[in-house]
Amino acid sequence: xxxxxxxxxxxxxxxxxxxxxxxxxxxxxxxxxxxxxxxxxxxxxxxxxxxxxxxxxxxxxxxxxxxxxxxxxxxxxxxxxxxxxxxxxxxxxxxxxxxxxxxxxxxxxxxxxxxxxxxxxxxxxxxxxxxxxxxxxxxxxxxxxxxxxxxxxxxxxxxxxxxxxxxxxxxxxxxxxxxxxxxxxxxxxxxxxxxxxxxxxxxxxxxxxxxxxxxxxxxxxxxxxxxxxxxxxxxxxxxxxxxxxxxxxxxxxxxxxxxxxxxxxxxxxxxxxxxxxxxxxxxxxxxxxxxxxxxxxxxxxxxxxxxxxxxxxxxxxxxxxxxxxxxxxxxxxxxxxxxxxxxxxxxxxxxxxxxxxxxxxxxxxxxxxxxxxxxxxxxxxxxxxxxxxxxxxxxxxxxxxxxxxxxxxxxxxxxxxxxxxxxxxxxxxxxxxxxxxxxxxxxxxxxxxxxxxxxxxxxxxxxxxxxxxxxxxxxxxxxxxxxxxxxxxxxxxxxxxxxxxxxxxxxxxxxxxxxxxxxxxxxxxxxxxxxxxxxxxxxxxxxxxxxxxxxxxxxxx
Numbered sequence: 001x002x003x004x005x006x007x008x009x010x011x012x013x014x015x016x017x018x019x020x021x022x023x024x025x026x027x028x029x030x031x032x033x034x035x036x037x038x039x040x041x042x043x044x045x046x047x048x049x050x051x052x053x054x055x056x057x058x059x060x061x062x063x064x065x066x067x068x069x070x071x072x073x074x075x076x077x078x079x080x081x082x083x084x085x086x087x088x089x090x091x092x093x094x095x096x097x098x099x100x101x102x103x104x105x106x107x108x109x110x111x112x113x114x115x116x117x118x119x120x121x122x123x124x125x126x127x128x129x130x131x132x133x134x135x136x137x138x139x140x141x142x143x144x145x146x147x148x149x150x151x152x153x154x155x156x157x158x159x160x161x162x163x164x165x166x167x168x169x170x171x172x173x174x175x176x177x178x179x180x181x182x183x184x185x186x187x188x189x190x191x192x193x194x195x196x197x198x199x200x201x202x203x204x205x206x207x208x209x210x211x212x213x214x215x216x217x218x219x220x221x222x223x224x225x226x227x228x229x230x231x232x233x234x235x236x237x238x239x240x241x242x243x244x245x246x247x248x249x250x251x252x253x254x255x256x257x258x259x260x261x262x263x264x265x266x267x268x269x270x271x272x273x274x275x276x277x278x279x280x281x282x283x284x285x286x287x288x289x290x291x292x293x294x295x296x297x298x299x300x301x302x303x304x305x306x307x308x309x310x311x312x313x314x315x316x317x318x319x320x321x322x323x324x325x326x327x328x329x330x331x332x333x334x335x336x337x338x339x340x341x342x343x344x345x346x347x348x349x350x351x352x353x354x355x356x357x358x359x360x361x362x363x364x365x366x367x368x369x370x371x372x373x374x375x376x377x378x379x380x381x382x383x384x385x386x387x388x389x390x391x392x393x394x395x396x397x398x399x400x401x402x403x404x405x406x407x408x409x410x411x412x413x414x415x416x417x418x419x420x421x422x423x424x425x426x427x428x429x430x431x432x433x434x435x436x437x438x439x440x441x442x443x444x445x446x447x448x449x450x451x452x453x454x455x456x457x458x459x460x461x462x463x464x465x466x467x468x469x470x471x472x473x474x475x476x477x478x479x480x481x482x483x484x485x486x487x488x489x490x491x492x493x494x495x496x497x498x499x500x501x502x503x504x505x506x507x508x509x510x511x512x513x514x515x516x517x518x519x520x521x522x523x524x525x526x527x528x529x530x531x532x533x534x535x536x537x538x539x540x541x542x543x544x545x546x547x548x549x550x551x552x553x554x555x556x557x
Contacts, residue, residue, distance in 0.1 A: 004104060005049050011108025012044065023047045026059070029115045035123045035150060038062060041254045042094065042115060053100035054111055058092040067092050069252075073243040075122045076279060077131075079139045082245055085194070085291075085302040087248040092116055098133055133499040138247055138286050144199055147206040147273065147287045148223075149310040150216040150386060157275050158233060158283060165258060170233035171224060172206040172273055189231030191269040194302055197269070206271060206306065208233060215382045233271050234264065235289075240277035250274065250286065251294065251303065260295045268292050271306065311386065315525050318343040318510075318517045322404025325349055325396055325419065326410035327373050330434065332363035333506035334407055339381040339390065341510060346381075347391045348374040349399045361497060396423060405516065406431045407509060420455040430516065434509055439482050440501035440532040442475035443529040443538070445508060446545065447522050457548040458526055464548070468528070473542045482533065501531055504538070 009025070024045045033039075039062060045055040058078065061134035064070045068088045071078065077095040096118035099105070121127045132249030147170075174196045175183040183192060207220040236254060244250040254260070254274065264270050270290045278284030287306040294301035318341055324331050327350045338346050350373045354364050360371075374392035375546065381390045393399050400423065402408065406433060408419060416433060433446040433455060444459045454462075464469055508527070516522055525545040529538040547553055 004102075004107065005046060008046065008049060008107040008111070011150045012112065013108075014462060015108065015112050017044070017108075022288045027112075029112065029119060031112075035116075035120050036122050038119065040115075040119060044111060044326055047158050047416045050102040050106065053097045056096060056111075056115055058094055068246050068248040071245045071249075072122070073245045073249060074125065075134050075245055076127075077118060077122075077133075078245065081139075082141055082247060082305055085304050087246075087251055087301075087303055089490070090247065092246075095133075096131075098131060107552070115386040137245060137276070137278050137284060138250065141307060143305050144202070144306060145204040145206065145289060145306040147208075147306050147308050148219065149208065149273075149285075149308060150214065150215075151311055151313075153208055153210075153213070154283075154285075154310060156277075157237060157273075157285075165234065165236055167232045167234050167264075169209040170206050171209065171220060171228050172231060172232050172271075173202065173204040173224060174227060174229050175204070176201045183229055185227070185229050186273060187229070189229045189271075190264075190269055192268055194269045194289060194304060197289075197304075199304055206233075213388075214388050215334060215388065219386060231269075231271055232264070232267065233273065234260075236272065236274040238274060238276040240281075242276060246303075247286070247303075250276075251301075255294065255297055256547040259297075260290075261297060264295050267295060270295060287394060316344060317341045318513050320404040320513070321345040321402060322513060323347050323349075323406045324374075325399060325408045326415075328352070328409065328411055329358070329361040329499070330411075330436065330502055330506060331407070331409040332373065332377055333503055334409065334509050335377055335381060335390070335508040336363045337506055338513075339385050341511075341514065343389065345389050345391070347393055347399045347403060348378060349393050349396045350374040361499060361502075363432040400427070402425065403429070405513065407513070408433050409435065409509075411435070416455065430522070432509060432512060434505060436479065436497070436502060436505055437475070437479050438497075439479065439533075440498045440505070441474065441479045441482065441531050441533075443501070443505045443531075444526070445505075445528075447512070447514070447524070447525045449522070450543065452525050453545040453547045454551060457553065458545045460548040460550055461526075461543075461545060465543070468541060468543065471528060471530060471539075475528075478533065498531075501538075505529070528547040 012025050012027065015027065016031045017025040020026045020043065024043050025042045026041065029040050029042055041059040043057045043059055044202045058067060059065060061067065061070055068090050071092065079093045079095055080092065081091045083089060094115060096114040117131065121131065172189060175189060175192055177196050178198045183189060188237065205223045210216045242253055244253050258465065269292065271287065272283055272290050273287045275283060285308055287308045289304040289306060291302040294303060318338065322338060322343055324335055324346060327335055327348050335346060335348065352373055353370055354368045354373050354376060356369065359366055364373065364376050364380060378390040378392040382388055406429065408416065410416060410419065428450045430447060430449045434444065437441045446455060450456055462472055512522065524542040526543055528541040531538045
């Protein structure tokens with residue numbers, strides 16, 4: 001490794017670079033001449049080379065070192081780091097070492113050529129596809145002031161017309177002052193000069209005001225508790241034709257095109273969120289706490305960057321209303337996976353309450369003991385996903401009526417039959433039935449639709465189909481040989497489950513839902529999984545369920 005670094009240093013020295021310390025070399029790119037009138041001065045840090053990617057800092061453009069205002073507004077793949085409250089005191093790093101690895105051919109000449117290629121691409125605005133990776137106009141920054149944004153908030157902000165300025169209330173952690181005091185809840189946070197606020201003694205959490213029923217309010221309460229203050233929050237939606245690359249350029253663009261002092265009269269500071277057209281047309285945003293001097297339009301001002309956090313826009317994976325009848329150990333895992341799978345809506349019904357026997361076998365924590373499983377699960381998953389996509393209902397019939405597809409995991413044969421041959425008799429929409437044996441040795445999924453046989457037809461098939469009957473016979477023999485019951489202190493019996501196998505069954509159910517959402521059909525009507533005692537991959541048997549001659553249902557494939 002030392003030899004590879006020595007060779008890289010030698011190559012850079014031949015290209016006109018010189019050492020400014022033992023790890024850093026400075027030089028001009030291109031070495032001679034320019035690229036359409038443009039040349040740059042850079043510093044290359046070889047600390048940790050070649051394992052660590054070289055850091056390339058941009059020092060000047062055409063000998064102009066005031067980069068905060070002179071970086072061309074159309075340049076890309078240039079990261080700006082802000083180290084203080086002065087937006088002029090920033091450092092810029094060139095992103096040209098994509099997919100770096102410690103290969104022997106990646107020496108000083110390679111580094112130089114990558115920087116030169118980056119400069120040529122920016123000057124000509126012609127990028128190689130392999131070099132043009134996702135980037136930002138202004139990269140997100142680390143900060144101990146964090147603004148959390150719910151998805152609905154961003155959606156509403158995107159709808160606003162360009163060059164829109166409006167304010168709303170934000171709640172946040174009380175400020176601690178450099179003098180040692182703390183802000184009072186009796187005064188707005190905007191009342192305090194920014195230079196009196198300490199950004200080292202505390203992490204500040206900010207939340208835009210949300211509807212009381214939205215799960216985002218639970219996050220706010222968890223982070224802020226009862227000790228918080230409020231501030232006016234300025235929201236800015238910039239037109240797509242506003243050009244800037246540096247934070248300073250953005251701040252001046254806003255300052256020069258608006259009368260902030262009129263909008264934010266008497267404010268000593270103001271939290272600001274700016275949404276703008278980012279790289280390749282994507283919506284991007286930056287947030288900062290602005291000083292009174294910035295609000296008044298003065299040339300010298302302070303700001304404190306805030307870190308924005310939001311959930312990325314994820315594609316809808318299951319674009320249906322899924323009804324869950326039964327949310328016990330299996331059904332709750334199905335619900336959890338649906339919450340992680342971007343499902344349009346999930347409605348649940350389960351008349352059981354969470355009890356001690358469920359702990360460790362259910363998605364809910366002991367906090368929900370004595371609560372309806374369906375109600376607790378809806379609240380928990382909405383809170384976890386910061387959404388309103390999960391609902392509980394007290395009546396199975398309501399779930400049945402509004403669901404595009406049902407998943408039934410009620411737990412025992414009698415409960416299944418009650419649903420299949422009473423409540424769901426003649427039901428035309430798809431139903432996924434799923435259950436598992438003790439120790440999860442045999443797991444069964446049956447799908448019934450208007451063109452298949454019914455659940456009773458499947459029961460008959462398990463006896464008339466020789467392959468399926470043999471498959472289940474082997475599994476049933478192993479079930480009988482295994483200990484299947486455990487007892488609590490009161491002597492009550494409970495079925496033994498292997499939860500990693502229960503989770504597997506839940507993943508298969510959700511995979512079937514996802515497939516049906518995409519294709520509008522099912523690849524099979526039933527699947528059985530047989531797990532030998534020491535097997536980590538189950539054996540599977542799939543097939544179709546036609547209307548059985550002995551059954552009175554109408555289901556002809």
